[in-house]
Amino acid sequence: MTIAPKAPRKLSMKDRYSALTRDLAWDPSYVTNEEMFPFTNFEGITIHDWSKWEDPFRLTVDAYTKYQAEKDKRLYAVLDGFAQSQGHLGLTDASYLNAMKLFIQGVSPLEYQAHRNFAYLARHLNGPGPRFAALCQSLDEIRHIQTEVHTLSNYNKLYTGFHSYVWQHDRVWYLSVPKSFFDDAVSAGPFEFLIAIGFSFEYLLTNLLFVPFMSGASFNGDLPTMTFGFSAQSDESRHMTLGLEAIKFLLEQDEKNVPLVQHWIDKWFWRGYRLLALVAQMLDYMLPRKVMSWKEAFDLYFEQQMLGGLFVDLAYYGITPPKFVEQAKEEKEYLSHQVYWTLYQFSHAASFTTSIPTDEHMEWLSANYPKFDELYKPLWEKEKRNVAAGGRHFDRGLPELCSVCQIPMLFTEPGDPTTICQRHSDFEGERFNFCSDGCKNIFDHEPEKYVQAWLPVHQIFQGNCGGASIPDVLAWYRMNPEDGGEYLGSTDHQNWLAWHDMAEKTGGN
């Protein structure tokens, strides 16, 4: 029997994708591999075979551009329609926009950073498969910052607090929390970045970050933001699969990678979780119409989905749930209240406003948080009396910041929600303070990194922020008096009432 020579087979979809992506690469012979990929050795990760990377999605350039162009066409049509029809008047209340102010100041610049650093991975990972996936994500991320800015641009024209988000992200005390978080990831090596952002941020914590903002938008009449959220969802699902493939790939390549990856999961869980403190208070306090409590969100999106699902799968590789996760679980009862109480007192130095929860809001908090009546309601009742007596409380001092997460030292001791937690480490003759064991643990692994931090309060004391008085610093922050402080009676509040009054008179709304 003779066997005829096989004709070359037509390409399967998988092979075709491979021919259009990873087959374009070659091993260099005129420069060394180390010259070609100078950044993938120093972290101690061992990769034996980059070709083992499984492409998490197969999207070629023609399909990508077609699909994304169609999505953007629909999104921008919604933005234009909303602006033309004065859709902002259909929000639940102008105070809702505090959530969006926080979003453009704190989150959108992170999308930008992701854009730039996924471009770094698109160049500097050795494997062409992950390089192309990273390039797609880099493009998605510039889409996200731009569509977010375009979505919120209309509000900026009419409301306070949005106008100087870029400048403020780089300078303002509460915005150094997200900025330092992403600076930390971008200044790490490519593998740590993959775990920090690709896995921890885009997979582990993404639902806790984005769902509250996007559902908050949909519950509060913010059609553009909701549409943006839906439109970004298919991008995010690609990012999630990339993050998941990244961690599987690192764990499968060499057992020696496991402890390194475990440390990064521990670190970036805690770093990300601390960042989410801003989301927690947004969810429980800033949304006029509530979606769900932080406690419920944490329970569903983290405890059930991640601890109950993902980490069960990761146990196969010897990965355990992140360190200090028990602390986070305990804190879900207290986190949002502690953070908002602090922001309430410092909102005269912020580009958003705060206010005492209404009675109805207070009932919701009581119903959702069993400790609320005991621990936090009395604070608000007392503050109500202050306000009635004409003395709305603002803290005129400067808070001490944690040297890692940069949040004011407002969190409490494990097991004791009435005592402020303080930890410290000494390094090169100086003392550094932390809000928690989680942050101290991060510092102690890399003290030489965290001593570099640009801590806003230290910077003010050193005279680098426009002067020594609060008005000096606020001017340097480019905050106008109407941008912060109390919501009731604020410019946004007054305009809101006047516009609705006008709408009633002209028969609209």
Add this chain to the structure above:
Amino acid sequence: MQIELRTQVIEANRKTFAHLVERYGDRPASRYEEGSIGIQAEANFHYRPLWGPDKDIYSPDYSVLKLADPYSFTDPRQFYYAAYVTSRADMHESFGTTLAYLEKRDLFGRLPEAWKSLFQDVVLPFRHYEAAGEMICANACRFGWGTSTTQCFGYAAFDRIGNAQLLSRVGISFAGGTAESLGLAKTDWLEDAAFQGLRKHVEEMIVDRDWGTAMVALDVTDQLIYAMLFDKLDDAAITSGAGSYSLVAQHLSGWFADQRRWFDALYKAGVADPEYGAANVATLAAVVDKTLATAVAALTPIAAKGDALVGAGLGDVLAGAADGIRTKFAGLGITTEA
């Protein structure tokens, strides 16, 4: 369903974000401007990179080529993401139509033999060149300074892999839906003596840690390659009964015309820069000189290979393109040696 008509006019409190008012005055900003100008962090970076503690996370010092104000350059195409993907969706759709037509009419099968060989042995290996372009541009997107430039670099990176995929799809079609042609082209890229000078040049460009000089070297090399393969060969194809080559080439030369729009504007901004103009001119002259010498030498054997097949005078085109490049740079005030 309730239809609401709102007739009242609400006066806007501001026309756009503060940093744009500061730069452009109190006027509404375009979506390009709102999505590009000033959105990269410029101050108060918290930590130095572990992989390079000598510089900040973003810094103008990742290249010797600099703009005192990076936003003195803006993309003449005004590409922000939505505009970019819309433009590229059209480009790739139009290419898809061409490819479908070529396949339906078996126009690759009907190419003169010499032109088949030319596509296989000379043109198709350039899919790897395009992939190298992707890496160089991605690096510039990370390390550049200011979004008006880095955004162009990021889109260019995606364009390059798009070009590589475009050529590869022709290659797959050329081989009846198999990877056979792509395999041969890769072997040529890796082993054929005619391609080794170019591959060496490409690998050296990729490892240049200065994103600016790497981008300029890539662009000068592009200008030679696109003149040779997609302009000149396009003409020769039409006169030699190889119209299907021209149908493919139009998509690449069309892309390159688009690429030139922003790149030439960037050169102009670099030369005109009040602070770094003179230094930029000196660097550009040196990079253009060095690249022309290297790239012309590297491309000469490839041109000879093409000429041996179709006699299109590619060697002369190459020399002419090099002269044209010098003249063009001289027009910008950048005088090169030859």
